[in-house]
Amino acid sequence: MNIFNDLLIEKMLKKLKLEDLISAINIIDNFLTEEQFDEYFYKFENILKKAIDNYAFDFSVTEYCENKNIDRLIKKNSDGKINKNEIYSTISGWIDEEVYSDIQYYLILVYF
Numbered sequence: 245m246n247i248f249n250d251l252l253i254e255k256m257l258k259k260l261k262l263e264d265l266i267s268a269i270n271i272i273d274n275f276l277t278e279e280q281f282d283e284y285f286y287k288f289e290n291i292l293k294k295a296i297d298n299y300a301f302d303f304s305v306t307e308y309c310e311n312k313n314i315d316r317l318i319k320k321n322s323d324g325k326i327n328k329n330e331i332y333s334t335i336s337g338w339i340d341e342e343v344y345s346d347i348q349y350y351l352i353l354v355y356f
Contacts, residue, residue, distance in 0.1 A: 254287060262295040266353045292351075299350075300343050308339060 253272070260268055269288050273281060317331055 250284075250287070253284065254291070257288070257291045258294070260295070262292075262299040262347075262350050263353075265292065265295045266350050270353070296347055296350075299347065303339065303343050305335075305339060308342060309335065312338065 257265055257268060269292075272284075276284065312335075314335075317334060
């Protein structure tokens with residue numbers, strides 16, 4: 245008896261956040277034959293791509309900035325006048341690096 249069906253797996257996986265999705269795919273992989281996994285590979289890949297997009301979109305800038313020393317950044321970029329563009333650019337760069345690093349980490353979990 246095959247407990248897996250395409251619709252059930254897709255519905256289940258689409259509801260998971262990136263890190264939980266990776267765990268679920270790894271668990272499912274333990275129950276699939278190589279042929280079955282090959283059948284599901286593109287479904288997994290598409291669901292992972294959407295989860296990555298959602299991860300980047302849902303990234304909490306506020307929470308991230310609470311963990312950084314923003315006051316020091318503001319003081320560094322204000323010589324009597326606050327340089328908002330420089331501050332924004334610096335924070336944006338930090339966030340880009342953080343999201344990229346997180347996604348790389350999660351993808352390593354999938355492929356190894």
